[in-house]
Amino acid sequence: MSTAPTSTATMGFTSTLLPKLLTLISQNSNRRKLLLAIILYTVYKYRRSVLFVRPRPDLPGPPGLPLIGNFWEMATTPTAVFHQSQERNFAKYGRVYTMAIPGVGRTITVKDPEIMDHILKTHFWNYEKGTRSKQTIGPLAGNGIFTADGEWQRQYASKIFTVKAFRQYTNDVFVQEAQRAIDYIETFADTGKVVDLQRLFYCFTLDSFGEIAFGEVFNCLGDPTKDVKFAAAFDRLNHNLSGRFFSPTYKLVEWWTGTDKLITEDRTIIRDFAQKIIDRRRRERQEQVKVDEGKKDLLQLFMDIGSEEGGTPLSDDMLVDSVLNFIIAGRDTTAQALAWTFYLMHRRGADPAIVQRMQEETDSVLQGGLPTYETTKQQKFAEACFNESIRLFPAVPRSTRICTQDDELPGGIKVHKGERVNWNTYAMGRDEKIWGPDAKVYNPFRWMEMKEKPTSSKFLSFHHGPRTCLGQGFAVTEAVTLMSMFFQKYTFELENPDQKANYIPSLTLPLAGGLRARVNRRTD
Ligand code: HEM
Numbered sequence: 001m002s003t004a005p006t007s008t009a010t011m012g013f014t015s016t017l018l019p020k021l022l023t024l025i026s027q028n029s030n031r032r033k034l035l036l037a038i039i040l041y042t043v044y045k046y047r048r049s050v051l052f053v054r055p056r057p058d059l060p061g062p063p064g065l066p067l068i069g070n071f072w073e074m075a076t077t078p079t080a081v082f083h084q085s086q087e088r089n090f091a092k093y094g095r096v097y098t099m100a101i102p103g104v105g106r107t108i109t110v111k112d113p114e115i116m117d118h119i120l121k122t123h124f125w126n127y128e129k130g131t132r133s134k135q136t137i138g139p140l141a142g143n144g145i146f147t148a149d150g151e152w153q154r155q156y157a158s159k160i161f162t163v164k165a166f167r168q169y170t171n172d173v174f175v176q177e178a179q180r181a182i183d184y185i186e187t188f189a190d191t192g193k194v195v196d197l198q199r200l201f202y203c204f205t206l207d208s209f210g211e212i213a214f215g216e217v218f219n220c221l222g223d224p225t226k227d228v229k230f231a232a233a234f235d236r237l238n239h240n241l242s243g244r245f246f247s248p249t250y251k252l253v254e255w256w257t258g259t260d261k262l263i264t265e266d267r268t269i270i271r272d273f274a275q276k277i278i279d280r281r282r283r284e285r286q287e288q289v290k291v292d293e294g295k296k297d298l299l300q301l302f303m304d305i306g307s308e309e310g311g312t313p314l315s316d317d318m319l320v321d322s323v324l325n326f327i328i329a330g331r332d333t334t335a336q337a338l339a340w341t342f343y344l345m346h347r348r349g350a351d352p353a354i355v356q357r358m359q360e361e362t363d364s365v366l367q368g369g370l371p372t373y374e375t376t377k378q379q380k381f382a383e384a385c386f387n388e389s390i391r392l393f394p395a396v397p398r399s400t401r402i403c404t405q406d407d408e409l410p411g412g413i414k415v416h417k418g419e420r421v422n423w424n425t426y427a428m429g430r431d432e433k434i435w436g437p438d439a440k441v442y443n444p445f446r447w448m449e450m451k452e453k454p455t456s457s458k459f460l461s462f463h464h465g466p467r468t469c470l471g472q473g474f475a476v477t478e479a480v481t482l483m484s485m486f487f488q489k490y491t492f493e494l495e496n497p498d499q500k501a502n503y504i505p506s507l508t509l510p511l512a513g514g515l516r517a518r519v520n521r522r523t524d
Pocket residue numbers: 145146154157325326329330331333334337390394395396399400460461462463466467468469470471472474475
């Protein structure tokens with residue numbers, strides 16, 4: 001049992017609920033009276049306690065209810081404004097606050113670069129993803145890099161990005177798939193018809209990943225309005241598992257709604273798909289079919305790295321996990337970041353100088369040609385537009401770790417073994433202390449004017465420390481390739497320029513309502 005600071009909820013209990021219960025007792029039979037009296041006594045005695053959670057009267061935080069702590073608050077906070085509610089808590093309680101829920105435990109939520117550096121870098125070893133993370137996204141991520149705490153996964157995955165041919169191959173795929181996206185929007189150009197750009201970006205990143213991960217053509221860009229079986233199962237699974245992060249009682253809810261069965265079905269579809277490709281590759285390997293060095297996909301690279309001298313060949317399950325984790329990491333994140341970028345550049349009130357500068361930069365770097373890996377590196381303003389959008393709308397908006405040994409954070413804040421430390425990248429990206437008084441304004445020019453790039457403990461969108469996003473360069477190249485090819489030819493106009501910046505609550509940050517826009521050919 002724990003003792004929490006006296007709360008308004010507790011005061012509400014004494015002033016409103018207590019008299020009601022006393023009246024109820026006086027009106028009931030003896031047995032009922034006794035039962036009610038016991039309940040009343042228990043609730044009163046533990047009015048400042050949260051069942052099974054260690055007390056932290058030293059930390060501020062939203063007041064909870066007797067025994068159930070912040071359960072009610074968590075259950076009733078609309079998930080569509082989850083990040084704003086955390087921002088409000090920071091505004092009220094400062095850079096660190098706590099909440100507690102029976103069965104889930106205590107969470108300490110932080111928003112401070114110095115503390116982030118401590119948790120994610122200098123004391124990295126003391127904060128692990130833990131079993132809850134594995135339970136929640138396990139059906140999708142398996143035992144891959146996302147749920148693992150170290151081991152072989154990072155070692156293998158990081159090797160992939162050092163393969164030079166892989167960089168060239170991915171770049172060729174981005175150009176090819178962006179061209180297919182252009183073929184699609186060309187049919188809309190100057191017609192006044194509306195296209196959902198977010199959906200198109202999902203198809204762009206899915207088709208790119210189909211090629212890069214498995215050497216497979218999903219052909220989502222062939223008709224973005226139609227579902228691709230693998231992608232539909234992947235999206236549904238992602239969506240259903242996201243719900244687990246917001247619900248302490250997800251097991252019960254899934255059983256009640258039948259979502260548990262859907263999760264199993266979708267998991268099977270995805271893994272069977274990957275397994276078939278692995279079987280084919282193993283057969284081809286036995287038949288000694290030659291693989292073009294310049295066209296090795298992720299699966300092939302993972303198979304090769306495992307067979308290298310000193311390497312351990314990966315089992316089929318490990319291969320499936322490895323490749324799927326790249327798709328989880330890179331597909332939705334990049335598509336959503338692109339959608340937010342186009343949204344922020346075109347919504348009402350956006351500075352027209354942003355699109356103008358983007359066009360000027362693209363025209364001057366590409367000179368009418370197609371992008372290459374080298375030209376994307378020169379498009380600093382395009383990169384700034386992208387970074388600025390994931391500062392405000394980070395594709396991974398929050399995350400969590402479990403403390404494995406008692407620790408002390410900068411500022412003398414104690415964290416006990418088993419307590420959960422959460423952080424909110426969304427809130428950090430809008431923090432005036434880090435970004436200045438215009439922190440909430442979309443202003444890509446700030447990146448061009450900075451003398452030094454912000455450290456990753458401040459610009460947390462790609463994470464910080466030893467588990468920093470491995471695909472940061474990949475994502476930026478992919479996004480800048482598409483942006484440059486789009487801005488080279490077209491202008492965009494949102495169907496609803498006043499569309500609100502709402503997101504769908506999820507592990508990532510999709511733009512709610514998609515991004516419906518009209519496309520016009522550039523005439524300048
Ligand atoms: C806008 C795009 C992206 C953003 C904002 C982003 C952000 C992140 C963040 C915040 C993490 C840490 C997650 C956590 O452990 O809490 C992460 C991890 C990771 N990302 Fe990205 N990512 C993006 C694109 C990509 C792409 C395209 C790839 C692969 C091609 C990728 C590969 C990875 C991998 C493998 C990890 C796991 C690293 C580890 O746990 O050691 N990411 N990413």
